[in-house]
Amino acid sequence: MLVHGQPYRTVWLEAGGESVEIIDQTLLPFAFKTVRLHSTAEVCHAIREMWVRGAGCIGATAAHGMYLAARECERDGLRGGSFDRALREKGRELCATRPTAVNLAWAVERQLAAVALVDSGVDKVTVAREMAREIADEDADFCRRIGEHGLDLIRGVFEAKGGKSPVNVLTHCNAGWLAFVDHGSATAPIYAAQAAGIPVHVWVDETRPRNQGARLTAWELGQQGVPHTVIVDNVGGHLMQHGKVDLVITGTDRTTYTGDVANKIGTYLKALAAQDNGVPFYVALPSSTFDWEIADGLAGIPIEERGGDEVAKIAGLANDTEIEVNLVAKGTPVANFAFDVTPARLVTGLITERGVCPANEAGIRSLFPEKAPSIARV
Numbered sequence: 001m002l003v004h005g006q007p008y009r010t011v012w013l014e015a016g017g018e019s020v021e022i023i024d025q026t027l028l029p030f031a032f033k034t035v036r037l038h039s040t041a042e043v044c045h046a047i048r049e050m051w052v053r054g055a056g057c058i059g060a061t062a063a064h065g066m067y068l069a070a071r072e073c074e075r076d077g078l079r080g081g082s083f084d085r086a087l088r089e090k091g092r093e094l095c096a097t098r099p100t101a102v103n104l105a106w107a108v109e110r111q112l113a114a115v116a117l118v119d120s121g122v123d124k125v126t127v128a129r130e131m132a133r134e135i136a137d138e139d140a141d142f143c144r145r146i147g148e149h150g151l152d153l154i155r156g157v158f159e160a161k162g163g164k165s166p167v168n169v170l171t172h173c174n175a176g177w178l179a180f181v182d183h184g185s186a187t188a189p190i191y192a193a194q195a196a197g198i199p200v201h202v203w204v205d206e207t208r209p210r211n212q213g214a215r216l217t218a219w220e221l222g223q224q225g226v227p228h229t230v231i232v233d234n235v236g237g238h239l240m241q242h243g244k245v246d247l248v249i250t251g252t253d254r255t256t257y258t259g260d261v262a263n264k265i266g267t268y269l270k271a272l273a274a275q276d277n278g279v280p281f282y283v284a285l286p287s288s289t290f291d292w293e294i295a296d297g298l299a300g301i302p303i304e305e306r307g308g309d310e311v312a313k314i315a316g317l318a319n320d321t322e323i324e325v326n327l328v329a330k331g332t333p334v335a336n337f338a339f340d341v342t343p344a345r346l347v348t349g350l351i352t353e354r355g356v357c358p359a360n361e362a363g364i365r366s367l368f369p370e371k372a373p374s375i376a377r378v
């Protein structure tokens with residue numbers, strides 16, 4: 001998508017293939033800076049410290065990290081089985097950086113399976129490089145298709161409202177292009193509606209504690225010229241009670257094959273408010289975000305707990321410099337659960353690259369029949 005009018009993706013291989021380039025998302029919206037990562041360790045650091053974040057972006061960055069890992073194995077003179085074992089260990093290090101978004105493990109596994117098919121170290125590096133590119137391209141393409149399917153929903157709402165006034169979409173956190181390789185999941189239908197000439201306005205939850213809504217979603221919508229308004233996290237219910245939200249679209253970091261949705265903390269409360277007010281609550285995701293092994297999201301999805309400083313402090317710009325200030329008295333106990341699970345019964349539908357389906361096993365299976373064997377196994 002556009003940054004100051006120039007098209008960007010969130011992760012790419014620098015021309016010579018020596019390094020992986022990313023956008024340091026911790027600096028946004030106050031500074032736009034790209035960073036080069038040269039090793040698996042640097043990629044792990046970038047994911048753990050949330051220089052890159054969001055399910056699809058984490059997955060694609062990890063896929064590129066596996067390419068750097070393959071280069072390291074080759075440089076160490078490893079061959080065949082020892083190469084694959086060392087690469088698996090580096091894959092484990094990548095997977096340990098953040099637990100909730102399933103795209104990370106999915107990308108690592110996909111790389112390991114591809115690399116194991118060839119013998120020589122040089123060939124393995126070539127395969128890993130090609131696979132990193134494939135995963136990134138696929139993520140972008142799937143998000144684009146999510147946009148096409150979600151557009152039909154937005155168009156339906158627009159026409160039902162009389163075809164004149166803007167469609168008001170509420171979103172939580174950042175499931176925009178910054179959270180993927182391009183287009184985003186929750187934002188793809190919004191961008192598609194904008195391109196189709198349908199007026200859209202987005203209510204952007206600020207999304208404490210890290211404020212991905214205020215800092216990232218608002219910035220990227222602004223860059224694309226989409227009308228939007230930032231609200232604090234407690235406002236959504238009030239807006240819905242007063243008919244100011246036509247639909248909610250969020251992303252997800254992991255969705256079970258039964259339709260339970262893990263997403264940024266606070267999503268569950270929005271889903272409850274949406275149900276109470278008869279507002280459709282949609283979740284947009286590429287198939288890489290489905291967990292085909294977990295049936296019960298509440299029991300099975302690991303919820304990341306992060307450091308208390310994210311709650312106890314808040315960052316912002318003062319005199320052109322980003323500073324951090326304390327929100328609570330020194331020593332105040334805080335807790336920082338990064339995600340919650342919205343049960344499938346509260347989700348109106350899932351918007352995927354293959355279409356929109358009900359958030360239940362039968363609905364998901366109807367779009368992804370080839371996943372049936374793994375569903376049956378669990």
Ligand code: MRU
Pocket residue numbers: 053054055056172173174175176179185212250251252253263264338
């Ligand atoms: O902690 P983050 O920023 O990696 O969390 C991810 C998110 O931004 C959201 O949960 C998002 O809605 C889903 S990821 C596409």
